[in-house]
Amino acid sequence: MGLRDREGGDPLSLAEVQALGQAEGRQGGLLGFGSPTFLTTKVDFVVNWARRNSLWPMPFGTACCAIEMMASAASNFDLARFGMERMSFSPRQADVLICAGRVPYKLAPVLRRIWDQMMQPKWSISMGACASSGGVFDTYSMVQGIDTIIPVDVYVPGCPPRPEGLIYGLMMIQEKIRHESLSDHYTLRAEDPSLVGRPHADAEEVEALAGPFGNSTQQDHLTSLAQTTRPERSEDLLP
Amino acid sequence: MTERVVELPEPGLRSEPMLINIGPQHPATHGVLRLLCELDGETVLKVTPDIGFLHTAFEKLGEYRTWNQIVPLTDRMDYLAPLMYNCVYVMAVEKLMGLEVTERCKVVRVLLMEMDRIFSHLLWLGTTAIDVGAFTPFLYAFQERERIYQLHEAYTGARITTSATRIGGMMADFPEGWTDSLRNFVETFPKTLDEIESLLTTNGIHLGRTLDIGVISGEDALNHGFTGPNLRASGVDYDIRKDNPYYDYETYDFDVPIGENGDCYDRYLVRMEEMRQSLRILEQALERLPDGPINVSDPRVSLPSKTDCMNDMESMIHHFKLITEGIRVPAGDCYFAVEGSKGELGMYVVSDGGEKPVRWRIRPPSFVNLSVIAKLAEGHLVSDLIMINASLDIVLGEIDR
Amino acid sequence: MDENGSAFDAVERGPEGSQRPTGAPRSGNGDPAASHPSVTALRARFGATVLHHEVQAGDQHVVFVDAASNRAVLEWLKDDPEHRYDLLVDVTAVDYGGGSPIQIVYQLWSVGHKRALRVKCELPLDGLSIDSVVPLWKTADWLEREVFDLFGVDFRDHPDLRRILMPQNYAEGHPLRKDFPLRGRFSRAEQTRRALSQDYHDDYTPEALEVGGAPGLEPPEPTGSIDGPEEAP
Numbered sequence: 036m037g038l039r040d041r042e043g044g045d046p047l048s049l050a051e052v053q054a055l056g057q058a059e060g061r062q063g064g065l066l067g068f069g070s071p072t073f074l075t076t077k078v079d080f081v082v083n084w085a086r087r088n089s090l091w092p093m094p095f096g097t098a099c100c101a102i103e104m105m106a107s108a109a110s111n112f113d114l115a116r117f118g119m120e121r122m123s124f125s126p127r128q129a130d131v132l133i134c135a136g137r138v139p140y141k142l143a144p145v146l147r148r149i150w151d152q153m154m155q156p157k158w159s160i161s162m163g164a165c166a167s168s169g170g171v172f173d174t175y176s177m178v179q180g181i182d183t184i185i186p187v188d189v190y191v192p193g194c195p196p197r198p199e200g201l202i203y204g205l206m207m208i209q210e211k212i213r214h215e216s217l218s219d220h221y222t223l224r225a226e227d228p229s230l231v232g233r234p235h236a237d238a239e240e241v242e243a244l245a246g247p248f249g250n251s252t253q254q255d256h257l258t259s260l261a262q263t264t265r266p267e268r269s270e271d272l273l274p
Numbered sequence: 275m276t277e278r279v280v281e282l283p284e285p286g287l288r289s290e291p292m293l294i295n296i297g298p299q300h301p302a303t304h305g306v307l308r309l310l311c312e313l314d315g316e317t318v319l320k321v322t323p324d325i326g327f328l329h330t331a332f333e334k335l336g337e338y339r340t341w342n343q344i345v346p347l348t349d350r351m352d353y354l355a356p357l358m359y360n361c362v363y364v365m366a367v368e369k370l371m372g373l374e375v376t377e378r379c380k381v382v383r384v385l386l387m388e389m390d391r392i393f394s395h396l397l398w399l400g401t402t403a404i405d406v407g408a409f410t411p412f413l414y415a416f417q418e419r420e421r422i423y424q425l426h427e428a429y430t431g432a433r434i435t436t437s438a439t440r441i442g443g444m445m446a447d448f449p450e451g452w453t454d455s456l457r458n459f460v461e462t463f464p465k466t467l468d469e470i471e472s473l474l475t476t477n478g479i480h481l482g483r484t485l486d487i488g489v490i491s492g493e494d495a496l497n498h499g500f501t502g503p504n505l506r507a508s509g510v511d512y513d514i515r516k517d518n519p520y521y522d523y524e525t526y527d528f529d530v531p532i533g534e535n536g537d538c539y540d541r542y543l544v545r546m547e548e549m550r551q552s553l554r555i556l557e558q559a560l561e562r563l564p565d566g567p568i569n570v571s572d573p574r575v576s577l578p579s580k581t582d583c584m585n586d587m588e589s590m591i592h593h594f595k596l597i598t599e600g601i602r603v604p605a606g607d608c609y610f611a612v613e614g615s616k617g618e619l620g621m622y623v624v625s626d627g628g629e630k631p632v633r634w635r636i637r638p639p640s641f642v643n644l645s646v647i648a649k650l651a652e653g654h655l656v657s658d659l660i661m662i663n664a665s666l667d668i669v670l671g672e673i674d675r
Numbered sequence: 676m677d678e679n680g681s682a683f684d685a686v687e688r689g690p691e692g693s694q695r696p697t698g699a700p701r702s703g704n705g706d707p708a709a710s711h712p713s714v715t716a717l718r719a720r721f722g723a724t725v726l727h728h729e730v731q732a733g734d735q736h737v738v739f740v741d742a743a744s745n746r747a748v749l750e751w752l753k754d755d756p757e758h759r760y761d762l763l764v765d766v767t768a769v770d771y772g773g774g775s776p777i778q779i780v781y782q783l784w785s786v787g788h789k790r791a792l793r794v795k796c797e798l799p800l801d802g803l804s805i806d807s808v809v810p811l812w813k814t815a816d817w818l819e820r821e822v823f824d825l826f827g828v829d830f831r832d833h834p835d836l837r838r839i840l841m842p843q844n845y846a847e848g849h850p851l852r853k854d855f856p857l858r859g860r861f862s863r864a865e866q867t868r869r870a871l872s873q874d875y876h877d878d879y880t881p882e883a884l885e886v887g888g889a890p891g892l893e894p895p896e897p898t899g900s901i902d903g904p905e906e907a908p
Binding site for chain 2: 094095098101102103109110111122124136137139141142149171172174176177197
């Protein structure tokens with residue numbers, strides 16, 4: 036029962052509303068009935084709702100993908116629609132690390148330090164083929180996937196991904212946050228302080244992740260593909 | 275409230291020098307550049323740039339790729355003007371092979387290179403405007419860039435990583451209606467350019483941030499290896515399109531803007547004018563775009579047609595060999611340079627007659643331009659250092675390679 | 676397909692215009708007919724120092740000079756009013772592999788005369804040292820540092836010969852040499868470990884450290900394990 040739509044549609048006067056409320060036996064009348072001053076919900080829901088709609092990205096842009104990231108922030112694609120108009124160039128005030136572009140070994144400690152400086156809770160996106168796996172650059176200077184350096188939540192494929200791709204990746208982060216719970220958040224996102232400044236993956240994992248794949252190093256025609264083993268990581272099993 | 279007396283420092287007081295790191299992760303360094311600054315208060319005593327944070331080993335990787343496979347690497351190097359890099363690489367290889375591309379291909383490449391000069395200058399314009407505190411030009415510039423992105427995409431299928439050229443021609447001819455879209459861009463872009471210019475050219479803040487900042491004389495600029503708009507802003511008339519023309523640039527009617535003072539403001543003016551001149555070249559090239567084949571019919575480089583491959587054994591073997599082994603380039607070396615958006619963009623290719631280059635070297639314009647920043651920034655304020663860095667128009671992908 | 680016989684033959688025949696056996700470090704056809712005014716003048720001025728002259732890619736003149744007198748030759752080319760190669764476009768190196776000498780390549784351009792010239796010096800692998808040309812062109816500063824970094828060529832009298840692209844503590848060698856594998860010498864795990872355990876001293880020049888003092892950049896010592904809820908005291 037609304038305040039306006041009683042039969043004829045004329046607005047009720049305050050006196051009429053109070054009278055109506057008292058007729059139905061309510062203290063304080065009808066005010067407060069049609070528009071509740073409180074609602075019941077779960078803390079998880081509210082916290083996650085707030086978190087996922089005001090993510091502040093930390094744009095760690097290095098190469099081509101950074102240009103697409105700028106295009107995402109510019110007027111045509113407008114990241115601000117997702118509560119992300121505030122690009123936080125300081126890692127201390129950021130929630131999502133967007134690693135866009137190639138990461139050579141010389142840059143790896145910088146990336147790790149930025150990740151370490153970010154406050155919990157934090158998420159990370161690996162944007163583009165080079166950040167996710169080294170891409171075509173299977174060379175002496177390139178990190179073969181930033182997941183050997185820092186943990187990664189969402190990989191956005193593409194070379195470079197279109198802005199829609201990045202936005203989809205960010206929406207996946209939002210979806211992931213929606214399913215998180217404060218009770219298991221700590222176990223999910225806890226960081227071992229002894230890992231600060233150290234690789235995210237251990238030596239065997241790095242070798243497995245960064246093994247020569249395809250014909251990237253054997254470009255002589257029609258050579259067989261190099262063997263790679265599938266890496267097993269415990270985090271993959273977590274929700 | 276008691277009255278407080280503030281003691282002002284004596285003029286000329288020297289404080290202890292201080293060391294400040296700018297970068298590698300900093301929004302104003304336009305990439306992953308690290309500037310190690312020695313400061314006295316806010317005055318820059320010395321800048322030591324530290325680069326290599328994006329060293330991707332393109333040149334080494336090129337030695338493991340066949341000649342045509344290098345094309346996709348070139349546009350990942352300068353992602354601000356990818357088609358220009360695609361073109362100059364194949365032009366260098368074609369020169370080494372003594373291969374003359376078709377008339378249509380020449381004009382098509384001129385179109386693409388001039389379009390990407392605007393593409394690159396627009397990004398420079400947007401990010402530089404942000405560095406002086408103006409956000410609107412960034413949005414305007416990206417609106418126009420988005421239109422060039424769409425042109426890229428309509429032609430090559432990719433927004434940035436175009437990989438459009440092949441040795442001996444292009445990957446394909448323009449799709450239907452593409453030139454009309456480009457013509458539409460050429461006609462309507464000057465309006466936006468005027469709007470951006472009205473926001474910046476006589477803007478007091480912009481003038482204050484750029485006038486007499488980072489001055490370099492023409493002689494010094496040449497000695498330091500400046501090329502492109504940076505050199506011309508210092509008053510040296512050197513444009514490869516005029517001085518060592520390629521692809522009939524001598525027959526196009528356009529002017530080369532020359533600055534006078536060699537400061538940030540002149541570098542800004544030169545680039546703004548270059549965009550207008552590029553539009554003139556685009557107009558003329560669209561006018562003269564001839565019909566005819568876009569790829570040469572040289573069996574050394576061009577693939578036989580799909581129909582031939584399906585019906586003719588010899589064509590099929592030809593196709594197979596070109597694809598699996600790659601083309602072969604005669605032994606020798608060749609340096610070929612074009613007027614890139616950032617300066618003299620050269621490719622030096624060395625072949626031993628095989629299917630892969632012995633050496634593939636990029637003459638990096640931004641790399642050389644950036645090396646001057648230490649000289650330019652000396653004695654300026656930190657905020658001017660940011661402006662000087664922006665006015666050099668660097669792209670880290672090509673500096674570090 | 677065309678008058679050359681079949682296209683298949685053309686591919687099989689390989690490149691046209693190749694004048695030298697594959698793999699030899701010297702190439703080109705030293706065409707005496709196409710002379711370059713600067714090369715003629717160089718020959719007259721320096722005599723036996725000018726070793727070899729060839730024409731590449733149709734019209735590009737390459738002159739080989741003795742590595743011991745590179746600076747004298749380049750200085751003359753830069754300052755002589757008849758030539759005035761005032762723009763040093765590029766300094767780079769080429770390693771042909773197989774133990775052949777490394778070539779240092781100077782690409783010159785004269786803005787006034789609109790002429791290009793490529794000067795090459797050959798350095799044997801056991802004597803990778805050559806005079807720096809930074810006193811002539813400031814451009815050479817970073818370009819020579821890059822050649823030092825990637826090829827290991829020592830430039831005498833260079834004001835600041837440090838690695839430029841690779842980290843200062845890079846221990847795997849000089850990447851653009853032909854004997855260097857594409858993926859580096861160490862395993863990926865070792866490369867990752869080394870990258871993340873860089874010493875801050877490598878990031879600063881000694882003078883800078885003197886000015887700024889030693890920054891406290893060491894990662895904090897690990898303090899115990901994760902104090903998760905179930906492990907909390």
